[in-house]
Amino acid sequence: MLSVTVRATQSDLIEDSQDFENQNVETQQEFSQEEQSAPTTTELPKRQLPPLCKEELPTLSVKDVLLTSANWDSFKKKNELFILGVSDSECPLCCQSEPLLKELQDLFQNNKYLYKGKKIQIARIDTSKKNQFLEKEEITFENVPKVIIIKDQRFYGFDQPLDRMDLLLHQINRILNPLITLKTEEEIELFLDHEKFWDADYQTKFFKNNQDVVPRMENHYSQLRYKTRVICFIYDKQEYREEYKNLKSDAKYLATRDNLRIGFVDNQRLIKKMKAKYSVRMFSSIAMSSLVMKRYDGELLNYDLTSEDHIFIHNWINKHTLKEVDELNNESYRIYELLRQPMFLTFVDFEDQRYSKACYKAVEVMRQVAPKFSHIMGFLYVNNTQFYLRKRVLGVTWDELPSMAFNMIDNRVIPYPRGKPIERDILFDWFDDIVKGKVSVKTTGFDRIVNDTDIQTYLLNNTIVANRENFYEIAFSEGFDVVVLFYTTEVVHNVQRNIALQFNLVADAFIKLQMQDYIKVVSYDINVNAFPEGIEFTTDLPQIYFFPAYHKKAPFKKYIGQGIAGSILTYIQKHADTEFQYPVDVSKIGMPREKNEQEENQNQQQSQETQENQQNQEDQIIDLDKENNSESMNKEEIDQSIEENSAQQQEQLENLQEESIHEDL
Structure with missing residues (x-):
């Protein structure tokens, strides 16, 4: 890990922070899945929990074991099957997987859904830590939170909604029982009726005495469109043992597909009977071993397993599940x-x-x-x-x-x-x-129209401008810690402009620190360049991503916190591979200035003067009324005098109010 010496005086950063005091911006905006309004007081409102999250289940709270370099090898060898929950302790959205894992943990602890008579363990990984055992085995996670089923040290991701416990249990069962053995012609015909729910899936040991999810799964299956059934006929299991092994492996991989079921037949008499009945619809003219698919539109497709053309079975199944144009x-x-x-x-x-x-x-x-x-x-x-x-x-x-x-x-x-x-x-x-x-x-010109023409020129002028052609060269340069603001010029948005201004302060801070040779602060316009590979597509902009100097693998770190320069600077220091210390407390950079005693006295004095002016105006009006009664002053002159004094007073009040609002911000 690289360590550097910071070259900047304390006054540099303090002046930088004070320069920002005169900017009338919303500084308390947070990056979140839903845009929040900037608070009108100095105290932040209570953060609303993301969907699915529960107050009593914070991120990484549900676990039987937290995996580290010390226990990773021993744990995976001891547990053939376990559930892995991957989260980031600094990610506020990662709490979304906790209720699912808690429900699963309760089932396991109540001796439901056992594996070989034993309770299935729930392990966790915190990606905010630098887990060397993951880097050593080249294990990466494209996004978090993530729930993964691990069987015999192979990873099977759960890609369904995090509130679908039934689909998670279904996938576990399919991994444990990847193939459905069909023993009679009647079973084959029934299996090929892809519209019917195959309840034999839930007659396994895993689902023994646990039929609660079956009605929900049956309803879910009825709503799927691409229902697919596949049968593998292998006439000589010994001769095609390698194909059979690949079939089982691919069926486990395809367990994530809730619209697919895979059957298996190795009874030679039954295979002859089916070939005589279906002929070339299921088998080639001379082959007795075949892979047969009943597609969602009723079409029967087949592949000759005796062919010299080598195929990956899972690719063939996925490719032919959809029509040539679908x-x-x-x-x-x-x-x-x-x-x-x-x-x-x-x-x-x-x-x-x-x-x-x-x-x-x-x-x-x-x-x-x-x-x-x-x-x-x-x-x-x-x-x-x-x-x-x-x-x-x-x-x-x-x-x-x-x-x-x-x-x-x-x-x-x-x-x-x-x-x-x-x-x-x-x-x-x-x-x-x-x-x-x-x-x-x-590579460029993805914009429908550029509306915010000033944001890059005036609000992000201290940053390095990246585009689709040079983004990877900049962000993935080894040895550089890189922080990137993704924004859009399609709209003019005050919140985005405020965040951009704060991000520009971050860039300016590192310029004053003379750290451009180690840390790059980059801006990237999604509207003009579109999303680069590896960055999640979203309409919720702006977003800030961080790419550590020597850890450029997915999942890339997304900054989720207060949209102020001080918080961003603190985050960078904590996660950078380049070790450094700021010469001054940067946490206040970009924050609104607190009033001092002298300013309070000035405000009180201004308020007192305004009240005195108001009283003088009222006295003047009374005097004018008296003069009118005694000397019959022209009414138009009196009205004009009153309007002039009222306008002057109103201007004073507005100036005071504007100054007060400015100080509050």
């Missing part, structure tokens, strides 16, 4: 995430009369193009309304439909040119050019 929604997106294949997306709106005819035609053209390229990419059409913001990230900044874009797995994007005809032969040529590298990848 709809992208939340359920199909989860399937495609498992494939990790480039996608060509067509944005459509079949309900909009202006575009519906062209959208139907575009999908039909996709069906003509897909057979040539579907082995290397997926073709999906997507509802423009639901995925409007995603469309922007893919470089499609116009509203006309249909629109198209190519999303590569390395986060590069290629939008189909605006106004270019959507025809089969034109698309063939365009795709050929992409495969040959003749089409340039989009």
Whole structure:
């Protein structure tokens, strides 16, 4: 770990902090999942708990053991199966997994859902600590909180909502019992009816005497669209033992798919009977071992296991679960995430009369193009309304439909040119050019319109400006601690501007400390450059991420705290790989100044003078009234005099009120 000497005088940072006192900004804004209003008093309001969180269950409170370098090896060897909860003690959103883990822990402690007659342990990892055992085994977590099932030292992530205990128990059961052995023709026919709920899933030892979740699972299954059944027929289990081993392994990996069931048949007489009945619909002409799928639309597909072409079974299943051109929604997106294949997306709106005819035609053209390229990419059409913001990230900044874009797995994007005809032969040529590298990848110009033209020039002028082309070079440079503010110029937003001003103070502090050679303070406009790879897509901006000098692996640290310079500076010092000390207390930088005794006296004096002026005005009005009665003063002159004095008094009151508000801020 690098250690440096800080070169800055105490007065430098103090002056920097005092310079900010004259800025009328909201400094108490917090980064949170929901935007909060800036408080009107110096005391912060009580923080509202995120969804699912409970006051009595703070982050990392539910556990049987906290894993460290000292106990990691012994614990995983002792426990074939355990649940791992990954959280960050400094992340206020990580409490969302605690109720789920608590409910699970209570079930285990009441001797429900046992494994080999023993209680399943719940282990925890705190990613805010520098866990060397994770780095040693190259274990990374893309986001937190995360719930993981670990069986025989293999990791199976739980990617469902954190309030679905039934789905978590279902996935554990599927990992323990990955294949359903089918013994009769009747069982095979029943299994292939993918619309029916397969209640045999819950006849296992794991679910023995624990049938509470079955009704909820049955209701959940009925609402799924992409229901899929797969049967693996292996005529000679000894000859195809490697394929059988891979099948079991892939079935455990696919346990995360709640719409999939995988069956297995090795009875030779039964296999002959099924081949005679279904022929080429299930088997090739000469093969007796086959992988058969009943897709959600009723189509039967098969793959010859005796073929010399080597395939990954889980890839074949995921790829063929969807049609060659299919709809992208939340359920199909989860399937495609498992494939990790480039996608060509067509944005459509079949309900909009202006575009519906062209959208139907575009999908039909996709069906003509897909057979040539579907082995290397997926073709999906997507509802423009639901995925409007995603469309922007893919470089499609116009509203006309249909629109198209190519999303590569390395986060590069290629939008189909605006106004270019959507025809089969034109698309063939365009795709050929992409495969040959003749089409340039989009790196900038993702903005629909830039509205906040001043934020970078005036409010972030001390920061390093990053874009899509140089972001990785800047943020992932080893040896540099890097803090990045992600913001958007699409809107002019006061809260974002205030945070930007505070972030600029952070950059200015490190300039005065002469630490630019070790710590980089960077700003990145999402509107112009879109999200870089590894940064979670969100509309909740701005966001601050931190990349330690020698720990550039995901999950990347997200700053969640007060949006003031002092808090950000403290966070950087705590998490930086470069060890350093500030020469002065930086926690107050960016905070509103407290009133001193002299200022209080001045305010009281001004208030007293204002009251005296008000009294003088009232006396003057009375005198004018008397003079009017005695000398019959012209009424218009009296009214004019009163208005002038009232205006003067009102101006004094407004000035005092403005000064008071300024001091409060």
